[in-house]
Amino acid sequence: DTAVSQTPKYLVTQMGNDKSIKCEQNLGHDTMYWYKQDSKKFLKIMFSYNNKELIINETVPNRFSPKSPDKAHLNLHINSLELGDSAVYFCASSPGQDFKDTQYFGPGTRLTVL
Amino acid sequence: DQQVKQNSPSLSVQEGRISILNCDYTNSMFDYFLWYKKYPAEGPTFLISISSIKDKNEDGRFTVFLNKSAKHLSLHIVPSQPGDSAVYFCAARSYNTDKLIFGTGTRLQVFP
Numbered sequence: 001d002t003a004v005s006q007t008p009k010y011l012v013t014q015m016g017n018d019k020s021i022k023c024e025q026n027l028g029h030d031t032m033y034w035y036k037q038d039s040k041k042f043l044k045i046m047f048s049y050n051n052k053e054l055i056i057n058e059t060v061p062n063r064f065s066p067k068s069p070d071k072a073h074l075n076l077h078i079n080s081l082e083l084g085d086s087a088v089y090f091c092a093s094s095p096g097q098d099f100k101d102t103q104y105f106g107p108g109t110r111l112t113v114l
Numbered sequence: 115d116q117q118v119k120q121n122s123p124s125l126s127v128q129e130g131r132i133s134i135l136n137c138d139y140t141n142s143m144f145d146y147f148l149w150y151k152k153y154p155a156e157g158p159t160f161l162i163s164i165s166s167i168k169d170k171n172e173d174g175r176f177t178v179f180l181n182k183s184a185k186h187l188s189l190h191i192v193p194s195q196p197g198d199s200a201v202y203f204c205a206a207r208s209y210n211t212d213k214l215i216f217g218t219g220t221r222l223q224v225f226p
Contacts, residue, residue, distance in 0.1 A: 043216040099207040105157025
């Protein structure tokens with residue numbers, strides 16, 4: 001059983017399109033995150049949600065909108081995709097909000113914007 | 115502003131020998147450090163952590179050392195095994211912002 005799953009695994013799209021990435025965790029965790037790993041391999045947090053509430057919103061363009069329908073799901077919708085959005089996006093979850101808690105990562109979604 | 119640095123992008127070690135992966139940081143507000151391991155096409159998985167009140171934490175073949183005065187930590191793997199071949203990320207938590215900052219990773223290859 002996959003603990004943190006993401007779909008799709010690969011996403012290739014044209015500039016200007018809108019796309020969504022879905023994330024689900026079956027660990028019963030309260031907190032979920034979205035990270036972006038860019039071409040320089042930096043892994044940076046974008047958002048975190050605790051029990052469906054937004055906790056962290058880094059300086060991410062408002063074209064990115066996370067949605068948490070329940071605490072097991074955190075989806076990421078991206079409007080008007082740009083070339084610079086090409087990256088690997090990782091979803092993660094943890095039992096609590098403390099960043100000392102071990103985070104469990106999904107396999108990543110490689111987004112390529114053409 | 116790269117607060118967590120892994121200056122060696124890659125490391126190659128023979129099976130059975132010790133692997134030492136290094137990480138430097140600049141922010142004195144970091145109070146907790148973690149190492150994550152990542153295989154290709156998978157997400158990072160937690161490996162080991164250390165609090166800033168300690169200078170060493172050991173878990174089986176993995177030991178993390180923290181030198182606060184030098185703002186340096188290292189991960190030792192001994193003996194190294196081919197299955198340890200992966201990218202290792204160092205991460206640090208800042209207690210004032212409660213955020214996790216990752217380094218760019220070091221690719222470890224353990225050859226027979």
